[in-house]
Amino acid sequence: MNGKVIDVKKLVIQNEMKYNGEVVVTYKIEYPQFSSRYYQKSLKAMNKYYYNKAMDFQKFYRKELYKPAVEQYIYSKKNNFPIRVYEGLATYRVTYNMACIASLFYDNYIYLGGAHGSTIRTSETWNVQKARRMELYEMYECELDFKTYLLEQVKSEILKDPSIYFEDYDELIIENFNSQNYYCTSKGVILYYQQYDIAPYSSGIREFLIPYGDCITEPYKKCFFACD
Template identity: 35%
Template sequence: MKKQNVTVDKIILEGELTYKDVKVLHYKIEYPKFTGIFFQRMLGELNLLYKARAITFQQTCVQQLLCEASKQYDEAVSNGYPFHMFEAYIVFEVTYNCDCTISLYFDKYEYKGGAHGATVRSSDTWSLSKECCLLLCDMFPSSVSYKAYAMQAINNQIAEQIEQGTGFYFDDYQRLVARYFNQRSFYLTMEGVAVYYQQYEIAPYASGIPVFILPYELGCVLRPQCR
């Protein structure tokens, strides 16, 4: 089948919630809506999935986060110190949209006062032709130990960054790379497979979310195909 890109629209749910006539929480939730000539059933299922996830997080904001923000507001007023409005955001980026495959990641950011907020990344890679969600192991031939290959490549990249002074990681990063390795923590790019770790897992907060590209390589890292 000829490569066929899918059209991606961004849907936004946004609101500001008040407590005692004071704005205590702002949320903004982005989620994708897919359309295309092919794979319409699969795209429809994905649209329902991501809409449901967005609504679920919106309900979390309205119920749980608003309750937390209200309690913190009362505490701030009682103790005479300033209240900092809570924030909750979800943004997404489609990183691969061809070869009958859609890959994307979501960053969920929450700020609940303090010095800074926290971001958690999640991702999905969908084979539209097979109608399934792919795991990292699916991007390697069965003859390759994907976990050993990925961790060796990641450790090599970290060592190179440390030597060049372009990356900052915890001293025991090799142990942490193995401990927090998750075959769902990846997405596809045009250059290769991007494997990522969450904040604080292998590096300080200032390093953000570490991402490591495993370039497509014949016989090792497979590029998606329409089949």
């Protein structure tokens, strides 16, 4: 069995926070709820994980955004400046869902009234059958050093258009390499770097496709196909 056996439902928490009768903070949080006739114990733990993650987002938005938003509101009113509403937005996307493997990433966007907001990405790939997160090295099957292979793939892609990266990208791709910053797709593994890690804000979160092939095996092949 290598087809989809896990269903995903999107749940949403959203709210507005006001001061002096006017909205100063808005936030919206998406989080997944998994279900299946299989792996129910594992999926229950995953659902708890993502519910708690959503609660952490909400706590952060309410605690860390509201006070500076009120201060900015008072300053803007006093000086006849436009009111800028602070925003928190947590969205996810399931990028791989096959057999016992589910992979997804979260983008946490925060806007604090400036020229633009900022986004931090996190991701998880789950081997639901084994009830744990899957590490990227588990899909690697070549003799060449794991990190060396990945960085060679990244550098090869950068060389196609180095102008959108910082000049010292050679050092930065090593310095900011994080093997946790990956997710799976139908074509291969996506390795990513955060905003400003290796390129200016205008270049966004940089993603690099590492295709399935000789060195990277497709994750569903790590499943035992008899479901529990």
